[in-house]
Each structure stands twice: as structure tokens, then as C-alpha cells.
Amino acid sequence: MHDLVQEMGWNIIRSEFLDNPGKWSRLWDPSDVYRAFTMKKGMKNVEAIFLNLSRSKQLQFSTKVFAKMKRLRLLKIYGMDCCGFMKKEYKIILSEDFQFPSQELRYLHWKGYPLKSLPSNFHGENLIVLNMMDSKIKQLWQGNKCLGKLKFLNLLGSKQLTEISNFSNMPNLEELELGYCTSLNIVDPSIGVLKKLTLLSLSGCENLTSLPSSIQYLDSLETIYLNNCSNLEKFLEIEESSMEALTYLHFDRSAIKELPSAIEYLLEDLQLFVCSNLDAFPEIMEDMKEFLDLRTGIKELPSSMEHLNINSLFLSDCKNLRSLLSSIRRFKSFCRLFLNGCSSLRNFPEIMEGMKYLEVLGLEGTAIKELPSSIQNLKSLQMLYLSNCKNLVTIPDSINDLRCLKRLILPGCSNLEKFPKNLEGLCTLVELDLSHCNLMEGSIPTDIWGLYSLCTLNLSGNHMVSIPSGITQLCRLRLLDISHCKMLQEIPELSSSLPQIDAHGCTKLEMLSSPSSLLCPFLKWFKWFNPTSNEYMNRNWKKGKVIIIPGNGGIPGWVLHQEIGSQVRIELPLNWYELG
Template identity: 45%
Template sequence: MEWKQEYSHIVLPIFYHVDPLDVRKQTGSFGEAFTRYEETLKNKGMENVETISLDLSRSKEKWFTIKIFAQMKKVFAKMKKLRLLKVYYSLGDEHKMSLPKDFEFPPNLNYLHWEGLVSLPSNFHGEKLVAINLKSSDIKELLKGEKFIDLSNSQQLIKIPKFSRMPKLEKLNLEGCVSFSKLHSSIGTFSEMKFLRELDFRESGIRELPSSIGSLTFLESLWLSKCSKFEKFPDNFFVNMRRLRILGLSDSGIKELPTSIECLEALEELLLDNCSNFEKFPEIQKNMENLVRLDLDDSGIKELSCLIGHLPRLRSLELSKCKNLRSVPSGILQLESLRMCYLIDCSNLIMEDMEHSKGLSLRESAITELPSSIRLVLSNCENLETLPNSIGQLVVRNCPMLHKLPDSLRSMQLKEIDVSGCNLMAGAIPDDLWCLFSLKWLNVSGNNIDCIPGGIIRLSRLHTLIMRHCLMLKEIPELPSSLRWIDARGCPLLETLSSDAKHPLWSSLPNCFKSQIQV
């Protein structure tokens, strides 16, 4: 155990490697150490101690900690100026701490942090507490709270104080409180609770929220992720929540959102991923000006047409694994701020005609053609046949219907081309590929190409060339001196060139690795 007397900047290590029998009987090394400990505290002046941090995580015996706090009743009684008490204790549920019934906390305590506490003493009042942190406790009811309350993972908790008793509350964390199912209706019905910034009910048993929460005009984040029993908000819930920035509903039972969602003018992130019951957005009329991220991954969403035109600043749209999504409106990629749209594993998706976009990530979709001016990351798109003529980055893996690359690659600023596992045929790599002077990485593995065009020597920045399992590959031309990595495993026809010492491949290798050889 370590006793930190922060007021006088002293750390007194005591009670290491003691015999458990000595703890119970207060004899031997334990008795001697505890006596010295009390004397030291007296000498340092307990009446002046303001902050205590107790680390009991190294303690191996429950008896050890019980004895400590039985003795500390006298010590605490003299600490009139103690404002902060932190107790760290992590022996698991079977060793959670129970305080003596007559245990009294110092009267001027402002901050109490005690993880894994079974219960608070019956005489606990905490009139001057500003913050209370009782993570993973067995407390069923909290009678007092002030600015910061953290009762996360307190699985027995069913009741917290009326909010009229906590007008200065700034943060309430009930994450993982599975027995807590209903919030008191007093929230939002007295004053403005202008200090309250965050409500966290993640993984709790919450079923519904009182409509009075809508009066919390200063609230900035509301978390209901993994609340499987939470299904809907009251109709006008969001009308006055002008400062809400984050609404987290991931893995919840939410089925629908009210039309008042359009009133969240400060909302930046709306998280609805893994919400299988959520199928459709309500019809809204106002622009959600500040929404930059909309996460609908693995949700039940079917269409987005009623929403997309009202998100002028959207940067990230996440729609991966949306099996019910059959179409995406053309306007989605005309949003000027959009940087990335994830449509991974949307097996029933068919894209409408789109001309302008900034980023798109697709995997295992039913898309057959893509728009131009796009950064591509595709994988396992079995129906993809053609690519646009203007691409920012090209990563297209395992698309067997893709037989050739665009004809106008010369106008692009590509740094990476990965077309591994596609079905590129002989002549599929256009000659003007070698105008891509920024290209650093080229992967053509698993294709049916029979040669690498000779212009590859012009790629002065190319450092990686991967050609694995190209069964028809017969020839590699002279390579650029910038090359640092060549992988041509599984190319059986190319292996016949290994004895030809005059082949350009071998004559160029010394230049490729010249700098490394010198090192």
C-alpha cells in the first residue's frame, strides 16, 4: 500500500510482503509498521492533510484492507481539512470493500473516488461533495451528488438523487449500470441546469428518457450506445437542444428518430451503427449545418433520399454492411465536403448515376460502374466491370470481372496502384501508365498479364513492384533504379529466365539495390 500525503508531498510505503496472520492479529511486521505509520502521521500533522491517494491494488488479502480502514476511523476524524480522497482497489468482485457501519468521512470532503465499494455508510451525507466516482460499486442508491457523478459499471444501481438536488451537475456517467432503467422526470424541470454537458447511459438498462431532457439547452453529448431496450425518443425531444454535438446510439434498440432531429443545429456526429431496427430517417426540412459524420454501418437503413440534401458539411458517411440498402441517391456524392463514403459489403446496393465525388470505399457490393474524380478502395466486388477515367488512388482487389485499366491514367496523380486478384489480361496495362511519375507502389499479383510494359523504367519513384502468381508473366523489362522491393513468387513462366544472365532484369538489379549495397 502507498499512502500519498499530497499536501506535504510525502509518500510513505508500508505493509509490503506481510504475513496475513499478522494482519488479522495486528502483530509482527504488520503491527510494527502500522504503529510507525500512525506515529508518522501524527508527527506530520494530520489536521493539515488535504489530499490522500491510497493504492491498495497490490494488497493480497481482504483482511488487510478491512483492518486498515477500521484503524483509519480515528485518523480521518482528525483530518478536518481533507478535501480529496482516492482509493484504488482491484481484487475482483469476491473481494469488494465494505466499510464499517460507523465509518465517517471527513466533513469537508469535496472529491470521493472509490472503485469497487460495496456500499456507503448509513451516516454518509456528503453535503460538500463536488465530485463522486464509485465505479464498479455494488451501490443500489445514491442519495447525494453535485457536479460530477461517475457510477459506471455499478450493476446494482437503481436510483440516483432527484435532479432538483443537483442544480450544478456537469456530468453524469451511468455506463454499464444494467439495473438502472428509468431517469427521474425532475431532470430539466428546474432552472436551466446550465452546467450539465454530458449524459452517459451506455450499456445501461435505460428504456426511455423523459421529455424534460429536451430542456437541457447546454447539453453537448448524449450517449445511449448498447442500450438494447431503448427504442425511441419523445416527439419534440430535440427542439431546444441547440448545443448537442454528439448523439451516440450505436448498438441500441432505436427504431426511429423524431422529426425534431432537424433542430440539432450544432450536431457534429450521429452514430447509428449496428442499429438493426433503424430503417428510415424522418422527413426533415432544415439543414443540419454542422453534421460531419453519419455512421450507419450494419444498420437496417433502406434509403437516404430524405436526408442527404440537408447535410452540407458532411465529411464521412459510413454505410458498410447495410444489407437492406438498395440505392444511394446521386446527390450523396455531390456534397462538396464529403471526403469518404464507406459502402463495404453492401451486397444489394445499386448505384445511381454519379458525376462528382471525393471518396468512396466499396467492398462486396453489387456496383457495376463508378463515377469519375474518385478515390477508390474496392475489394471483392464481383460484378465490377469498368473503372472511371479519373481516379485519385486506385486500390481494386479481387474483382474478377475487371479486365482492363482506364485508358487515361496519364492525367492522374496516383501514388499507389493495387489491382491484385483481378482478371487483367494481356495488354490490360496501358502504355501511358508510365507517365505516372508519382507512382511508388504497383501490385499486379494474380492477374493474367504476360509482360510488364517497358516504360516502367521511367517511374523514378517506384520502390515496390509485386507480381505474385501471374501465371502468364514471361518477361520483365529493365527496371528503375529507385526500386527497393520485387516479389515475383509463383510466376512459373518467368522462372525460365533465371539462367539468362543477359536478360534486362538481372542487368538492372545492381542499380536497384545500389544504395543498400553501399550501406
């Protein structure tokens, strides 16, 4: 509504001063900006220009016109195509002697600025925001400029930028964004004068090999981004009393080899995702909290990690990690622990009662053979991921004590021989995935009916001859996947509430000489699908029921109704839901 009122009011103003845009204080319609620059008169009242280049034609900016804008405070030029690139036909033509307007300019945002530097006579005394993302700037300015009020400098993606020679002329800078300035190979040591700087981003500066030591004297610096700095091998040597405000340090996909020991006193959030050169980690004090991402090449964890007060630890894809600290079991604040892809990890330590807050445990792709029986101490565990743990042989019966467990994910555990008995303890389980576990007849206990909260059951790719009869009592089940169970010969009567079954690739079912053993369960299942009954309306079944039983050899010959194509239409008798 606010935008509509604003647009209506703006249209009234435009119609009144259509032939004299110089009387406007703001220009944001591309046609108005174009008219103003072509008329070259009456520009003294303009305070703000918003120009969306994706809606405008080619335009030549005249220094003479800008010179008349004595009151201009805000200039924003932006606009990209659907792929994020500036369209050629939207270019702004600038003369070599181009100059920016008045000294009153506070906000300058020019995405894709086309010149190699700001004009030599650029006035920035009152500038607060300078945003030149994806610009062609090679050197920000020539000589010394006084930008005493500048707080935000953004040159993200300015790939030709080679240097910013002097930071001492912007003492109030708070945020410096130099991410993906791929030609930048040095940060000027004068950056140490920026005592108010809180954020420094150098992500993607692939030619950057070192950082100036003066950075450690930035007392207000809270966040440093060094992600994807593929040639940066070493961070600063930090004095214990310096950088006390530093909280977030991100090295994801960098070439970092070691971290300073003093880092233990600083951080709340440290990310080292895919730092394959890092094989050692410093001792950690309990000051580090909340979040620790060590998806790196580390071989072992420091013993002091037990003092951490973090709630999330990411160790995914640490392929050299062979064991966990026994002290990890005493972590009291953990909510999430991810060890996915730690392919050398063979054992999981005994679990003490201290890990009672752990909610998510990811062990996918590890080399563990079994879980400790003490897993029952994870009283808050809701999600347990064990996909592709090909050495896993058994799941302890004590897992039945996990009364909060909602998801148990085990696909690809091809050596799993034992599944827990007495499943009624897992009364909150919503999803159970046992696909491609090579389970044989009788591997799944008959008391699977005890999983009365189960909504999704995936048994695809196993070797059962029949499905445990207890599945028919799972009244909340919404998806049963038994696809590619090539030994399966029999399907029991199905729960009336089950809306979807996937049985494709069950070749033994396709080869049945008589359809009765296959169709009778489905006919009884269909009996419940009566769109005229009150029970149907109460269950709100809008999409009906789905059976998927295609085979490699086409539709079995005993199916009477066959058509070429992807659909077949059959007229059913009026009492079809009473059959069976």
C-alpha cells in the same frame, strides 16, 4: 524535470517527518499511507491522499483514523493490473460501519469501491467530483443527500447499480456518466431538474428500455451517448422548442427503431452505426452539419438530405440500401463519403460539379457495375476505394482527369475487363492495387510509365504472361507485388531504384528449365546496389534490396546454393555488382 524536482523535494520532507506522517498535508506514497493508518495518530493536517493500489499491500481503512482528518479535501484511490482488473491482494478492508471523513471533502475518486452504497452519514455538501468507476455500489446512497456543489458524477462500469433515486439534490451537475451500469433499467424522472447538465452517458445500459420524457427539458444538454443500449427501441418525442443545445447524439449498436421528426433541428453529429432495427430516417434540415454516421439498416435516404452542410457521410454496411439520391451529387461540402459494404447498391449517380470538395470515396463491396464518366468532376478526390466490387466491369477513361488522386484501390474486382488508357493524367497516383482482378495479358496499358509518382504497385493474383515493359520506367516505385501470378513467364529489366519485389507463388517462373530468363533481370538490378558508390549513399538505401520468390515445391533445382533452414549464406565475388 518538474516531476524530478517534486520527487526530490518530497523525499526531503519524508526523511524529516518519516516517523510522524501526521505532520504532512499530503500522502501519496503507499508506504506512507500504510504507516499513517497503522500509527493512528497526528492526522489532523492531512488534506490529500493519493493511494495507488497496484503498489500497495492490503490495507484496512479505519473510521477512527478518518475521523481525525478534519481537513481532508481530496481522496483518490486507484490502480489496476496490466489487464485492467483490481488485484485481490490489493483489496482495502472496510468495516460495515465505515464512514468517510470530513465535510471538507471536494474530490472523491475511488475506483472499485467495494461497498453497496455510500455510508448513511456521508457528508457531501462541498463535494465537486464523485468518481466511483467499476464500483460494487447497488444504490448510491440511502435517503436524501445535499450535494449542491457536485458537478461531475461518474459511475461507469458499476454493474450492480440499479437506481439513482433522486437527482434533485444535485442541481449543479454538469456531467453524468452511467455507462455500462448493466443492472440499471430505469432513469429517474427527477433527472429533468438538472438544468446545467451538458453530458449524459448511458452507453451499454443493456437493460434500459426507455428514457423519461423529462430529459427533453434539459436546456443545457449537448451530448447523449446511448451506444450499445440493446433494448432501447425508441428515443424521446422532442418538442420543437426543447433541447436546443443538443449537438451530439450517438446510437451506435442500439435497438433504436425510429427517431423523432424534431431531431432535424438539433444535431451536428448523429451516429447510428449498426442500428439494424432502424429502416427509416426522418427528413433532415440544413441545421445538421459536419458529421453524419448512418451505418444502419436503412433502405433509402430522405430527399431533404441535399440541404445538409456536413463534410462526412458514413453509410457503410447499409445492406438494404439500393440506390442513392440523385440530389447527393449536388452536395457542396462533402469531403468524405463511405458506402463500403452496401451490397445492394448497384448504381452511383451522375456527379455534378458541386461535389468538387470530395476527397475520399469508399465503394468497397458494393454491387456497382461501372462508375459514371462524370467522375471527372471530383476534382479534389485523393482516395478511391473499390475493393471486392465483383460486378465492376469497367473504369471510365475520364478517371484520368483526377489530377489529385493518390490511391486507387481495386483488389478483388474479379470481373474488371477494361482499365483506362492514357494513364499519364494520373500523375499524382502513389498507390495502385489491381490484385486478384483476373487481368489478362495486355489488360494493363503500356503507358503505365506515365504514373511517375507511383510508389506501390500490386498486381498479385492476375493472369499476365509478362509484365508491361513500362513498369521498368517507374523510377519512384518501391514495392512491386507480382505474387501468385501463375501464368507469369517473364520479368523485364527492373528499375534501379526498386528496393522490393514479391514474386512468390509464380509457378511458371519456378518451372523454368533455364535460370537465365529469371536471373538476368535480377543481376542487372543488383548491379545498381553498390554500397560503396556515392549514388548509393545519396539514395540512403539502408536495408538493401529484397527479392521474394519462394515456391510450394521449394527452391528450384537449378539454384546452386541451397541449405536446410530459413537462410543461406553465399560468398560473392568482390565485383559482384558489376556482373550482368
